[in-house]
Amino acid sequence: MTWFFISIFAFLAGHMVPGLFRRQLVARLGTTLYVLFFSLISMALLVWVIGAELQADYIPLWPYDPREHWVPILAMLPVCVLWVAAVRQPCPLSIGRAAGYDPHHPGINLFTRHPLLLGVVIWGVTHMVPNGHLAAIIFFGGSALFAVLGMGRMEKMRLRQLGAAEFNRLCAGTRRFDWRGxxxxxxxxxDVVGGIILYGAIIWLHPLVLGRDPLAF
Incomplete structure (x- = not known):
């Protein structure tokens, strides 16, 4: 479990430390290079955490039931649609691009202005159900909690960057979460077709990359 906890600490530090020096790094590297390097570092740290979680000691917290696998299998389709929407549509107050956003046509922001993070929350919570052991709960539960906290953090960051007037203009008509959207x-x-394609790709790659077939239970 030691390396697992070290990887978790490194993952959190890799997300928090660059944020403390974001202005200086963006001024030196430019926004594009900063985002590129931050994304590459984040992906590398995530791969490390996943590998460490798979190798961590198995400490059960509740009995295993194969029927629980249906929870993440069913939940991941809407998650994939959210992730595709986060890439396709402008999300000026969250992780994603701001260019092309029209406050009069908020799109996905009518449902949630944090589609990528909301997808991570659902992914993390539903993956805890069939993985009732300590390392998995820390990984999936921690990821979900990190995403929830990230919603408020992203909005505070955008408020500082944009100023109150522009932030409120962009925020009008958006919601943290509103199913009526x-x-x-x-x-x-x-978004739906892209989500279905992404879902199929994840189901196909899951056993190849992680060594666990979500449909073999």
Whole structure:
């Protein structure tokens, strides 16, 4: 478990420390290079955490039931749609691009202005259900908690960057979470089709990358 906890600490530090020096790093590297390096470091640290979690000591917290696998299997399809929408559509107050955002047509922001982070929350919470052991709960539960806290952190960061007037202008019509947005054009067919394709890719790659087939239970 030692290396698992070290990897968790490194992952958190890798996300928190660059944020403390974001202005200086962006001024020196530029926004594009900063985002690129931050993304590469984040992915490398995430791979380390996943590998350490798979090798960590198995300390059960509740009995295993194969039927629990249906929880993340069913939940991951809407998660994938959210992640595709986070890439396709502008999300000016969260992780994602701001260019092209129209406050009069908020899109996915009608449902949630943090689609990527909300997807991580659902991914983490639902993956805890069939993985009732200590390392998995720390990993998945910690990821979900980190994403929830990240929503407030992203909004505070955008408020500092944009100023109150511009932040409020962009924020108008958006929601942290409002299911009624799905009835008012938050998603379009490209988000849904892209989410289905991403879902299929994850199901296919899961056993190849992680050594665990989500459909073999």
């Amino acid at each position: 799905l009835l008012n054009g938050a998603l379009d067919w490209r």
